[in-house]
Amino acid sequence: MQKPKPWKLIDLLKTTTGYFQKKNIENPRLNAERLLCPILKMERINLYIEFERPISESELSQYRAFVSRRANNEPLQYILGETEFMGLPFKVTPDVLIPRPETEILVEEILKLKDQNKNLTNMLDIGTGSGCIPISLAHYWPQAQITGIDISAEALEIAKENKELNKTENITFIEKDLFNDWPDENLAQNFDIIISNPPYVTEKEIDGLQNEVKEFEPTIALTDFSDGLRFYRHIFSLINDGKLKCKFLFFEMSGSQPEKIINEAKKYSFESIEVIKDLTEIERVLKIEV
Numbered sequence: 235m236q237k238p239k240p241w242k243l244i245d246l247l248k249t250t251t252g253y254f255q256k257k258n259i260e261n262p263r264l265n266a267e268r269l270l271c272p273i274l275k276m277e278r279i280n281l282y283i284e285f286e287r288p289i290s291e292s293e294l295s296q297y298r299a300f301v302s303r304r305a306n307n308e309p310l311q312y313i314l315g316e317t318e319f320m321g322l323p324f325k326v327t328p329d330v331l332i333p334r335p336e337t338e339i340l341v342e343e344i345l346k347l348k349d350q351n352k353n354l355t356n357m358l359d360i361g362t363g364s365g366c367i368p369i370s371l372a373h374y375w376p377q378a379q380i381t382g383i384d385i386s387a388e389a390l391e392i393a394k395e396n397k398e399l400n401k402t403e404n405i406t407f408i409e410k411d412l413f414n415d416w417p418d419e420n421l422a423q424n425f426d427i428i429i430s431n432p433p434y435v436t437e438k439e440i441d442g443l444q445n446e447v448k449e450f451e452p453t454i455a456l457t458d459f460s461d462g463l464r465f466y467r468h469i470f471s472l473i474n475d476g477k478l479k480c481k482f483l484f485f486e487m488s489g490s491q492p493e494k495i496i497n498e499a500k501k502y503s504f505e506s507i508e509v510i511k512d513l514t515e516i517e518r519v520l521k522i523e524v
Contacts, residue, residue, distance in 0.1 A: 241294060244285035250301055257305045265310055269300040272314060307446040320370040324396050329388035330364040331455045336512045337431055340486045340519050341370045343510055344427060348375050354481065355379055360412060360430035360469065363455055365393030367429060372402035383410035386454065413468060417477045424479040431486035432465030433458045439490065462488055466495050473524060474502055483522040492517035
């Protein structure tokens with residue numbers, strides 16, 4: 235019996251794109267390409283330079299496994315095990331949230347302080363996850379000394395790997411429960427800048443999230459299992475009571491209830507409160523001068 239001819243690269247991409255369309259996967263062609271690149275060890279542009287290239291059985295087997303996972307709504311970033319944030323590479327697993335483009339706005343706003351005041355170098359990142367925020371800050375602001383805390387030991391392991399990947403030595407990652415382990419005499423309470431992209435999805439909103447978010451990303455990093463304001467209130471309270479001290483405070487805010495977060499901030503006598511919108515005109519970043 236004659237062996238079937240091997241798949242050609244271009245035909246495999248066309249077939250996979252059609253399959254993803256039927257499965258309602260967004261950007262089906264891009265997904266098909268991104269999944270194939272690491273298997274063939276190619277850049278995307280080369281897929282079309284070598285479009286007649288035959289696919290070996292081992293490559294086809296691995297690709298089919300990737301396609302099956304993506305068709306089941308597993309995020310592309312978890313399948314590939316990596317993503318990009320602020321132009322830097324980051325390892326991601328289901329132990330950490332996948333970095334979002336809107337969080338880059340938070341980092342960019344903090345970096346604006348670099349040119350305004352070079353003495354603002356001691357920073358704390360609360361709920362550090364993959365480490366994308368402090369690592370990006372450390373990369374673009376080498377004078378900074380940053381502490382990243384998270385309750386998840388698994389997330390911190392990924393953050394430490396990303397620290398090594400990006401060769402940022404000016405960061406310390408510590409396992410810490412902000413609600414039960416603070417203040418901590420072994421950790422400074424006085425910072426120039428405090429940053430947090432906290433779990434802000436409300437308990438009621440969880441069921442309405444996309445399947446690839448609620449079924450694969452860590453729930454503890456998505457929601458506070460309450461009204462989405464728990465972390466904001468607690469951090470404001472720690473600062474008000476002098477258990478945390480800083481000159482500037484930066485938050486990423488929920489797109490669904492930014493006004494409630496802003497109103498929580500207005501309960502305190504902060505020097506100034508500034509709101510920065512994202513590209514879709516949603517109030518996304520809260521900048522507070524304490």
